[in-house]
Amino acid sequence: MTTSEMSTTVRRRDRVAVIDLVGDVNARAEDSLDTAWAEATREGPDAVILNFEGAGYINSTGIALIVGLLARARARTIPILAYGLTPHYREIFEITRLADFLAINPDEDSAVRGAERSST
Amino acid sequence: MSTLTGSFRRRFLDRAGVDRAVRDAASAKPVALVDEPPPVDIAPNDPLLAYLQGASGVVGIETLELDSPALTAMKAAGVQLAVPLVSQGELIGVLNLGPRRSEQDYSLDDRKLLDNLAAQAAPALRVGQLVRQQQAEARTRERFEQELEVARLIQQNFLPKQLPDLPGWEAAALYRPAREVGGDFYDVISLPDGQVGFVVGDVTDKGVPAALVMAATRSVLRASAQRLVEPGEVLERVNEHLCPDMPPKMFVTCLYGVLEPATGRFRFANAGHDLPYVKTADGSVELRARGMPLGLMTGMAYEEKETVLAPGDSLLLHSDGVVEAHDPDGHMFGFPRLKEAVATYPGGGELIDLVLADLREHTGPDAEQEDDITMVTLARAGGSTPAEEGSAPMRQLTEFDVPSAEGNERLALTTVSAVVAPLGLTDARLERLETAVGEATMNAMEHGNGYRADQPVTVRVLSGSGQVRVQITDQGGASTDRENEVPDIEAKLAGLQRPRGWGLFLIKNMVDEAHETSDGTVHSLELVMHLDDNSEIEHEGGDDDDE
Numbered sequence: 084m085t086t087s088e089m090s091t092t093v094r095r096r097d098r099v100a101v102i103d104l105v106g107d108v109n110a111r112a113e114d115s116l117d118t119a120w121a122e123a124t125r126e127g128p129d130a131v132i133l134n135f136e137g138a139g140y141i142n143s144t145g146i147a148l149i150v151g152l153l154a155r156a157r158a159r160t161i162p163i164l165a166y167g168l169t170p171h172y173r174e175i176f177e178i179t180r181l182a183d184f185l186a187i188n189p190d191e192d193s194a195v196r197g198a199e200r201s202s203t
Numbered sequence: 204m205s206t207l208t209g210s211f212r213r214r215f216l217d218r219a220g221v222d223r224a225v226r227d228a229a230s231a232k233p234v235a236l237v238d239e240p241p242p243v244d245i246a247p248n249d250p251l252l253a254y255l256q257g258a259s260g261v262v263g264i265e266t267l268e269l270d271s272p273a274l275t276a277m278k279a280a281g282v283q284l285a286v287p288l289v290s291q292g293e294l295i296g297v298l299n300l301g302p303r304r305s306e307q308d309y310s311l312d313d314r315k316l317l318d319n320l321a322a323q324a325a326p327a328l329r330v331g332q333l334v335r336q337q338q339a340e341a342r343t344r345e346r347f348e349q350e351l352e353v354a355r356l357i358q359q360n361f362l363p364k365q366l367p368d369l370p371g372w373e374a375a376a377l378y379r380p381a382r383e384v385g386g387d388f389y390d391v392i393s394l395p396d397g398q399v400g401f402v403v404g405d406v407t408d409k410g411v412p413a414a415l416v417m418a419a420t421r422s423v424l425r426a427s428a429q430r431l432v433e434p435g436e437v438l439e440r441v442n443e444h445l446c447p448d449m450p451p452k453m454f455v456t457c458l459y460g461v462l463e464p465a466t467g468r469f470r471f472a473n474a475g476h477d478l479p480y481v482k483t484a485d486g487s488v489e490l491r492a493r494g495m496p497l498g499l500m501t502g503m504a505y506e507e508k509e510t511v512l513a514p515g516d517s518l519l520l521h522s523d524g525v526v527e528a529h530d531p532d533g534h535m536f537g538f539p540r541l542k543e544a545v546a547t548y549p550g551g552g553e554l555i556d557l558v559l560a561d562l563r564e565h566t567g568p569d570a571e572q573e574d575d576i577t578m579v580t581l582a583r584a585g586g587s588t589p590a591e592e593g594s595a596p597m598r599q600l601t602e603f604d605v606p607s608a609e610g611n612e613r614l615a616l617t618t619v620s621a622v623v624a625p626l627g628l629t630d631a632r633l634e635r636l637e638t639a640v641g642e643a644t645m646n647a648m649e650h651g652n653g654y655r656a657d658q659p660v661t662v663r664v665l666s667g668s669g670q671v672r673v674q675i676t677d678q679g680g681a682s683t684d685r686e687n688e689v690p691d692i693e694a695k696l697a698g699l700q701r702p703r704g705w706g707l708f709l710i711k712n713m714v715d716e717a718h719e720t721s722d723g724t725v726h727s728l729e730l731v732m733h734l735d736d737n738s739e740i741e742h743e744g745g746d747d748d749d750e
Contacts, residue, residue: 110609140613143642143705150695150702157696171634178712179705180692 087139088112091119099198100128101191105137108145116148124161130198131156134191136167146179153184162186162201164194243280243299245273255287256294260318262287264299284309286321290329298324350411354384357414359680359724361421363391366720367399369464370668371584375552375720377559378680379524379576386413386455387522387575390421392428397464400428403520403579404457404476412450420445420455420497434459434472435494435507442474442497442505449498456496458520467512467583472505477526477538480545481510482517487546490518517550517582524574525558530565540565550582552719560688598667604659607648607677615644615662615675622664623671627734636673636732639713642706643675643728651677651726669735676727 089106100123106112123131133149135141156163166188168176176182186201188194245252251271255262262285264277277285277299286298298321303309358380366374376389386406394400402424406413420441427440437459445455458479460471471479475496478489494505512518521541528536541558548557555578562576601622605615616637624633644660652658663674690708694700711717716731 140641142612142638142645143709144645144703146705146709147702150692154696154698154702171631171638174635175638175709178709179690184692184696 089115089138091115093119093122095128096132096191096195097199098129099132099195100124100126100130101132101134103134103137107139108141108148110144112145113148116152120152120155124159128161130162130164130201132191132194132198133163133165133185134167135165135169135172138167138172141172141175146175146181149181149185153181157184162198164188164197164201166190166194243273243276243282245297249273251277252294255285255297256289258287260287261285261314261321284314284317286317288321288325288328290325295325295329295332351382351384354410354414355380357411357418358384358388361388361390361418362724363389364724365727366391367393369399372462372464373551373582373584373718374580375555375582375718376579377555377577377721379572379721381409381524381572381574381576384414385409385524385575386417387524387577388417388421389520389577389579390425391579392425394428394432394461398432399462399464400434401460401462401520401579401581402457403479403522403577404455404474405522405575405577406455407453412453416445416449416453416455416498419448420457424457424459428459432461433507434461434470435505438472438474438494438497438505439503442495442503443501445498446501454496454498460520462512462581467514467516468509469512469518470507470509472507474505477521477523479518479520480542481512482519482545482550483513484515487542489542512581512583514583515585517545517554517580519545519550519554520577520579520581522575522577524572524576525562525578528562528566528573528576531567531570536562536565551580554578554580554582555721556719598665600664600666602661602663604661605644605648606656606659607652607654608656609648609654611648611660612641612644615660616641619662619664619673623666623673623732626666626671628671628732632732635713636671636730639710639717639730640673640675642710642713643673643730646706646710647675647677647679647726647728651679653679666734669733671732671734673730674727675730676725678725680721680724680726 087106089104089108089112091105092103094101094103102119102123104112104116108116120131133152153163163184164186165176167190168187173182173187176185176187186194186197188197249271250269251273254267254269254271264274264282264285267274280299281301282299283302284300286300287294288296288298298317300309300317358378362378363376366376374391376391378387378389380387386408388402388404388406390400390402392400392402402421404417404420406416406420408416423441423444424437427437427444431437431440438457441457455474456476457474458471458476459474460469460479462469471490471492472494473492474494478491480487480489490508490510492506492508495503519541526536526538526541530536540561544558544561545554548554558578601618603618605611619640620633620637623636628636640662644662647660648654652660658678661676663676665672665674688700688704690704691700695702710728710730714730715733716729718729718731720727720729
């Protein structure tokens with residue numbers, strides 16, 4: 084297990100923005116996450132999907148960053164979905180009740196379908 | 204002018220009106236003058252003061268008529284002129300002049316010159332007086348802070364460095380000094396036949412005097428406990444030792460109890476200390492035993508009582524800093540609320556954490572702590588069997604230090620994971636332990652050591668009795684910068700809680716047991732995973748098996 088700085092890319096699938104998270108979600112991820120969020124929401128998407136397939140270590144500070152994203156999404160009524168979480172981090176998302184506010188999906192297609200359902 | 208200066212006699216009054224000789228302000232050396240008349244003291248109620256205060260300039264002493272002892276003394280000393288030094292309407296000094304060396308009278312020009320001199324000297328003198336006053340106040344403040352630091356050091360050096368590891372029991376303690384260090388103390392004493400003595404006490408007064416009496420009490424109590432064991436006899440002996448040398452108006456309250464870990468029998472005596480509480484299956488009860496505080500008078504007897512701590516019971520020893528904490532409206536936390544907390548909350552370190560959270564809620568988050576806070580808890584594991592109580596000692600697998608620097612929690616969790624992996628935890632449970640170790644190390648580096656690289660976090664891994672224990676220790680035993688708030692996602696999303704604050708919550712949810720202990724020096728969090736419990740949390744969809 085080695086430390087890896089997080090990088091993000093933002094993709095569009097129709098009216099849904101997908102943020103790919105690659106690396107560790109910790110305090111150092113804040114700037115990258117902020118930039119990605121600004122880019123993903125610039126055109127007012129129907130939903131934002133967080134792709135955790137490339138994510139490594141997620142600590143409590145990383146959880147706090149995701150809570151921050153959820154708060155911002157709530158303010159703009161943009162649904163957030165997620166996929167690609169390992170069972171361990173899915174458990175953590177459930178214990179912290181992040182999963183109540185961010186729908187967890189098994190893969191990207193399911194997440195996109197979920198996003199489309201939530202926007203109709 | 205040499206004649207004039209040669210005859211100067213300088214006398215000043217401080218702000219309280221007390222007359223005192225003032226030496227040369229710059230050099231702090233007296234100016235050596237020839238033919239100086241002896242100094243004249245002016246009492247604060249002497250009418251000469253009022254006269255000089257109201258005078259418009261130089262005052263001729265020889266012709267002045269007042270019923271004033273100071274005036275009489277000045278005349279006898281040969282003073283001819285008195286020049287009042289007035290600054291902002293306040294008489295701050297008097298310049299006394301004897302006869303001119305030429306033996307001629309003072310001329311009108313001389314008097315004008317003296318008036319001008321007084322007008323310029325008075326403000327300068329006042330500035331000098333104020334500077335001196337501020338310097339004296341700064342020295343007093345510095346001395347006070349140094350004394351507080353000495354008191355803190357004494358207190359911390361006499362607190363136990365660690366608590367005993369008693370199979371089937373959980374002991375936890377907290378000592379949190381107030382800014383003006385009080386006289387709280389606690390101690391844990393190993394006694395013959397596996398018995399353990401528990402002490403909590405409070406010396407009246409604060410600062411160094413209280414710390415010194417605390418140190419003496421602890422030493423005498425330790426020595427007496429080894430010889431006598433019976434708690435009542437021990438307190439009697441301590442009282443006899445302390446009485447002859449106890450400073451006036453000081454005394455010590457103290458609760459001393461002896462635990463037999465194998466049976467749960469707890470014998471105790473009380474020298475006027477706040478009553479301990481025991482949580483039993485029927486709620487919380489007070490442990491009462493009569494006795495006068497230590498150091499008040501000789502020949503005191505101390506009632507001895509006993510109880511049995513059953514499996515699941517927990518005991519709280521505490522100091523008055525808990526119940527006497529005030530809310531902003533002046534209401535005390537109070538005994539009933541503490542008793543209720545003991546009845547409601549789990550025992551051990553968790554009880555201390557929860558009582559602290561209640562206290563914080565009661566006083567308000569920014570309130571300065573009024574008095575030292577000390578809590579010692581002793582909890583007997585619920586339903587423990589004799590086999591568990593007599594289980595094999597823990598074996599240390601590794602101990603290492605992690606420098607307190609951002610990101611270093613990864614070093615701790617990977618090292619612990621490698622050491623623990625062969626013990627048979629499933630991958631999922633190992634991953635949970637990793638997360639707990641990472642979070643605990645982060646908390647220790649940040650809240651305990653303030654990310655100071657020269658203060659490492661110590662990690663110990665032990666195994667035995669079907670458990671693996673990871674102890675994470677920092678140097679912030681007195682730190683108040685710990686997570687106390689239970690995180691609530693909805694409150695966080697509504698902006699009512701900060702986004703952070705998940706660490707301790709995650710830790711407690713990731714491991715089977717988490718025990719927190721603190722004293723004035725170090726803080727330790729012990730994470731426990733049961734090796735024979737590999738059950739997994741089930742998730743919806745059933746796709747969460749180890750990958």
